[in-house]
Amino acid sequence: MPLATMRSMMRGFHRFDQRRVLEAYAARYFQALANVWKERDIEIGLAFARMMFPAVVVDDKTIKLTDQYLARENVPGPVRRVLLEAKDGMQRAMRARAVDAAAQ
Secondary structure (H helix, E strand, O other), X not given: OOHHHHHHHHHHHOOHHHHHHHHHHHHHHHHHHXXXXXXXXXXXXXXXXXXXXXXXXXXHHHHHHHHHHHOOOOOOHHHHXXXXXXXXHHHHHHHHHHHHHHHO
């Protein structure tokens, strides 16, 4: 399958109005990540790492899953960077939501 087709499919997977459906896939992302990275070329591995991160599932559980993955030995540098950036973005969103909730 061409990379462009894979990217299109990955872009269409995460929809904010489908958060409840996507919650079940958060753990599966972390289960699949090492194999995708190992078995595919770097472009596909990076696309998967970035685009399939469960960014729609903004909660402490996703942060915990990310931290558990990052605690593993031998996490490739590019994957580590993608996960750290995604985690930072999620924590920023959580802080912004907390501020918004406090203002109401």
